[in-house]
Amino acid sequence: MGSLTVPACVSTVLLDIEGTTTPITFVKEILFPYIQDNVKEYLENHWQEEECQEDVRHLRLQAEKDCELDGFVPIPMNQTEVQQIIQGVVDNVHWQMSLDRKTTALKQLQGHMWRAAYASGQVKGEVYADVVPALRKWKEAGKKLYIFSSGSVEAQKLLFGYSIEGDLLEYFQGHFDTTVGLKVESESYRKIADHIGCSTENILFLTDITREAEAAEEAGMTVALVVRPGNAALTDEEKGNYPLITSFEQITLHPVQ
Template identity: 80%
Template sequence: MEPLPAAVTAILLDIEGTTTPITFVKDILFPYIQDNVEEYLQKHWHEEECQDDVRQLKLQAEKDSGQKGFVPIPSNTEAELQVIKGVAANVLWQMSLDRKTTALKQLQGHMWRSAYASGKVKGEVYDDVVPALKKWKGAGMKLYIFSSGSVEAQKLLFGYSIEGDLLELFHGHFDTTVGSKVESDSYRRIADKIGCSTENILFLTDIIKEAEAAREAGVHVAIAVRPGNAALTDEEKSEYHLITSFDQLPLQSTH
């Protein structure tokens, strides 16, 4: 296999379906919230951070009040345990609809931080990921993450991974504050922030729409074909460089 273009000096990595099984979020992270939210709220209820999370959830609940099946949060005049149960029920309702509200993500982020730090959860990465990251970094590549999950969530996953703390391998992290992953301008902004041209970047993802947006911006792309990822059409397979493992990317040293 021919090495990728010599112009590539930075590798931008998606997480789900690329470095990490899609099932990790669906089968580990989300069920952790569902199983532990009420207990977490009881334990941390009187802490400022938790109260701020609850305030944000209540503000979101005011906006949601007209929605079908809406689960209200009791006012603070109710007994503490009833309010906690109400907050937990609202969180479960939002998750059942796959909501991505800022208030929900904020609480989830704090719960995951606690779970990672206590060792209850460890970030999953495919077996081929860490050796490849170390090899690429050793070859002079700069490594970055671009995920729809928050930068904080990314750092937790790699900081508390099954392979230990991997954060030192990365030069930076990007989330959707730079723009959507399916918009080409996002990749131009990332290039600006990295301080290079889009043609100096290789983006690894499993999502065709993200690959299209990156390629439109002038970024080199390879598609990760992993178990459980969305199937590709024959046309998509012919259009992109496909890899089933990171060790299938022969890179030229930038030294």
């Protein structure tokens, strides 16, 4: 592990979030527990709002699809007392999260809850200490910066917009989530390059996940694996296949001419 000098043709940096800009523990130990601990209070406080009712409608539709699954938790219909419906939604959300499910209905409610938590200051997005100085330096060098994460674009913007370092959204030209495709599929990276309006060879992709690095490299991008505390351990083969960095400070980018 050491310095990484990037090819001169690289004009764009594409960043993963978890394990790359932000500790994996932030999602697992801050964001998800926040939902579990506060979902009941959130529903009680926002129950009359159309957005909240829409979230419940989507969760109920998802529950109808899930009724054959083991341990399924139903959500009572609207004729039931409000407190019973709320408890049903709470139990369903806890059940889905215990299975680490990523249903659209669950992600939508989580997104709305996180938005309220960030805006009120209850939650602040975490970034490693080397991230902001690097973003500033890369932007000054004329590089375009983008995010590609499995978390929704809205969740990404909340994390960087309400970060411990302040509002970082000014550094990014755009955000991509899995609506462009899965992060382990090379076609997703080609689509991103098309959207940005450059060739894949003009993009450096930074991630902590080997399968993502493999897909991006297959698409023609320059890649590096980011090794941070708490990230999944890499095999000797993985360490030999990709450049490894422990800090963004180790990356040397040529200024855009």
